[in-house]
Amino acid sequence: MPLELTVEQRDLESSLRSSLARTAAGDNVWSSLLEMGLTEVPFPENYGGAGFTLKDTAVVMAELGRSLGAGPYFSSVILAGFTLLHAGSNAAKTQHLPTIADGSVTAALVTGYPFASTSITASGGDDNTIVLDGAQEAVVAGADADLLVVVAEGPSGPELAVIGGDAAGVVRTVRESLDFTRPLARIEFTGASAQRVGGNDLVAGLDKAQAIAITALAAEQVGAARACLEMSVDYAKTRKQFGRAIGSFQSIKHRLTDMLVAIELAEAAVLDAADADSRSSGELFVAAATARVLASRAATFAAEESVQIHGGIGFTWEHPLHRYFRRAKTSELLFGNTAVHLEAVASAVI
Template sequence: MTDLLYSEEEEALRSAVRGLLADHCDAATVLARCETDEPHDRELWKSLTDGMGLAGLLVPEELGGQGATHREAAVVLEELGRVVAPVPFLTSAVVATEALLVCDGEAAAELLTALASGRTVGVLAVPLSAAPGRRFADVREEGGALHGRVTGVADAAAADVLLVPTAAGLFAVDVAQDGVTVTAQTSLDPTRPLATVTFDAARARALTSDTDLAVRMGLRAGAGLLASEQLGLAEWCLTETVRHTKERHQFNRPVGSFQALKHRLAQVWLEVVNTRAAARHAADALATGSDEPNLASALAQAYAAPVAVHAAEEALQLHGGIGMTWEHPLHLYLKRAKADSIAFGTAGRHREELAQMLDLQAP
């Protein structure tokens, strides 16, 4: 039977990541960065990658990575979710890396080594809302050059290399060249900004002809491990709300002693506990294949997405007036939860996929 409890190594990794984030990613820093034209925290990304090697967790050791599994990546995402860290770990170290791992050839291997170092950020050039299994025809390839446009690409502004799916295959495109334009879009979540990417005869390197497999693997890992980020976010919202309701007094009593609030917090706690089980199941399935990874990822995302939104909404409501202010970081958590709820497919889309996999007919 699969053990979904955290191992000693995973707990040690959590402690190290949490300590680094406590020093480099406090709420005031994230809030201040959201007011600038540079939402990505490149110094934090450097600390996570150069100091801890987290960009290469899923990359084999022979290619310069850590040779770890999705379980360790899930622990990192839990901690990044707790602070809504503005770094491209999910998009580069998970989605782009997972897509490259199914590509054969020297070009893919070289790119994996570059991503593992953290000095190169790779992003799969698909909309953030794209679900596993979706086909893409936004960009066409003509004579080794790409033409077309993709909207809603998460973390494209931080990318050095874009992995672009076309009907002819998956291609790698260097962003710093003529023919590639990245235009920022107005994003609900300022900690994971979106952009429109336009290709006008951009030079490209072929990675694989099996576009569907590479994109599906990348988005499947993204959906499954996104549940761990949502778990970390929901846990922070619950913990902070419990702390606040213990300290906030009305009628000479802590507001947390009122039964109506206890019931609401107890419901969030139950949802968070169940989210942890679903997220750990998905991470383990992706890591070991002990269960159907497609099913586990769809199940985790179908459950975790609405829980993260509910936890953030309850946190904002139960914080009262302070929760509504721009100075309090709660709005960042609500925006991340809402943006995550449509990332890699909505909960409804994943429920439909689950019904098809399990052959559950609509009544």
């Protein structure tokens, strides 16, 4: 695919950037996304969506990363929504995706990594229901979601279920997170009756949803890294030492250049991985994992270098850099760390 954005995608990027610049609190960000119809972007029109591409979704995620936009877009639309879209039954998609797409219902995905690996067990029930037991840590935005999309281990393999966040047998506990703009929760099920919603090829669907999720997360990481670079360039132009702007010093130039190279490489990998529809499952997996590795490295490197370039002010609570550092370190560990994805790529290509 072309490793660049179309005119329409540039327009989307510009309008979303302007909107996010005017909002600060999480509720305002979510409201802005709803007003712009961006929660509908990833889903087919027959499920209440706009029928856009994964590349369009990557544009949205990059801008959310750039602004550290809070709210349930990643948890509800990307994680839960794409899992239902690719691994859910037709009936489940018809029932749940329109409300996720219009934002009237927020959802969270309860699973481990890989998506088909989970500590939740499924038993009993019938063709339409299933009983859930067990607990899962680090569920993104799980404490406030209206709907929980759950991957569970059944007697014959993975099961997919949905259950209300406040249903009987569900206990949700907020966990303290390094990144306070992305809340995490522990979800525990004790004999909780849920709706069975798995599609015919559940494992393949979970694998595709997983690849799309880590691609979207990588796009967000690239956006955050680019914001760090922009802040550092602006600071280097105005901060003076020894009568000169610090950006004129070779050591600062090298740091900024290294940041740019890492970001450009990661962005190219994300755009390549976003070409989901034309990929075989194996190719998509390798492309997504590669993008994730490069984006994690770029985001962490950019945040760390930016703190150093800013000097003392970069360590203060009042400056936004610490929030980018928190997001970079937290995102690096979500759904498999860099070492996990490197090993996966190596196993696939060697």
